Amino acid sequence: MELRHLEYFVAVADERNFTRASEQLHVVQSGVSAAVKALERELGSPLFERTSKRVDLTDAGAALLPLARATLDAARDARDAVDQVRGGLRGTLRIGTMTSVGLIDVPALLGEFHRRHPDVTIRLSVNPSGSLGLVEALAVGSLDLALVSLPGPPPPGVTVRALATALLVLVVPAHHRLAGCSSVTVAELEAEQFVDFPVGYGNRAVVDRAFDSASVHRHVVLEVTDVATGADFVRHGLGIAILPRFVVSETPDLSVLTIAGADLSWPMAVATSSARSPSAAARVMLQLFEEHVSGTGVAGGRG
Numbered sequence: 001m002e003l004r005h006l007e008y009f010v011a012v013a014d015e016r017n018f019t020r021a022s023e024q025l026h027v028v029q030s031g032v033s034a035a036v037k038a039l040e041r042e043l044g045s046p047l048f049e050r051t052s053k054r055v056d057l058t059d060a061g062a063a064l065l066p067l068a069r070a071t072l073d074a075a076r077d078a079r080d081a082v083d084q085v086r087g088g089l090r091g092t093l094r095i096g097t098m099t100s101v102g103l104i105d106v107p108a109l110l111g112e113f114h115r116r117h118p119d120v121t122i123r124l125s126v127n128p129s130g131s132l133g134l135v136e137a138l139a140v141g142s143l144d145l146a147l148v149s150l151p152g153p154p155p156p157g158v159t160v161r162a163l164a165t166a167l168l169v170l171v172v173p174a175h176h177r178l179a180g181c182s183s184v185t186v187a188e189l190e191a192e193q194f195v196d197f198p199v200g201y202g203n204r205a206v207v208d209r210a211f212d213s214a215s216v217h218r219h220v221v222l223e224v225t226d227v228a229t230g231a232d233f234v235r236h237g238l239g240i241a242i243l244p245r246f247v248v249s250e251t252p253d254l255s256v257l258t259i260a261g262a263d264l265s266w267p268m269a270v271a272t273s274s275a276r277s278p279s280a281a282a283r284v285m286l287q288l289f290e291e292h293v294s295g296t297g298v299a300g301g302r303g
Contacts (some may be wrong), residue, residue, distance in 0.1 A: 096146035130201035149202020
């Protein structure tokens with residue numbers, strides 16, 4: 001059994017698609033298929049159920065997957081140990097992120113990491129399911145670390161390091177009945193229609209919790225996935241929104257209000273799996289995040 005065969009198997013299991021797995025691995029699809037077939041022959045059992053539309057794990061494949069990840073992790077740790085003796089980091093660092101991370105300059109941090117460790121390949125991805133999707137990716141081992149927003153206690157299996165906090169504010173069109181107010185209460189918003197983000201996004205969880213605490217029903221009429229465009233939907237009359245202050249520019253056609261008596265702090269953190277030890281590259285990246293936060297004083301600030 002070769003490590004390469006396990007690596008290809010895990011990639012297909014993560015992507016549920018041979019073509020996408022081959023693109024991720026930068027290997028021709030026929031090579032991936034051949035490696036998986038060789039592994040199936042050696043184990044004497046099919047690992048995937050293949051149809052014209054999708055690829056699913058068999059029971060044997062599901063049993064093999066966590067062991068394959070553990071084997072690859074052990075091989076990674078062995079390579080890390082040798083690389084550190086040789087004086088350099090190598091390998092691949094897989095980072096998940098939210099669609100908008102305004103309080104942390106992610107491109108600058110990744111650029112600094114790359115300058116210090118040019119032999120590490122960085123793969124940055126966004127999960128369409130928001131922070132909960134990123135946590136799931138950490139749990140199955142397809143990410144090394146992720147920038148997430150997880151209001152309340154972290155879910156099992158995840159270690160969270162706080163980075164920053166932003167304040168969520170109410171954004172309404174200039175012609176709205178509340179536009180002349182400096183602040184409102186949650187109770188005053190019960191009859192409104194909202195533009196918000198899907199369940200699974202951290203800012204949605206913060207707002208839902210605030211309305212639940214006030215026993216106020218909220219009507220979400222439009223869900224979007226890019227926090228930076230939320231104000232545009234408000235501007236064009238599709239509803240009002242509760243957004244991070246740093247993404248909203250107050251213009252003549254928009255009004256920004258605070259919501260009194262509600263906890264609308266939107267936390268940002270970097271998360272890793274507590275079931276798997278982070279790679280050497282991931283540990284260095286975590287340290288870089290912490291240095292950035294302590295150097296700028298952004299942690300706990302409100303943007």
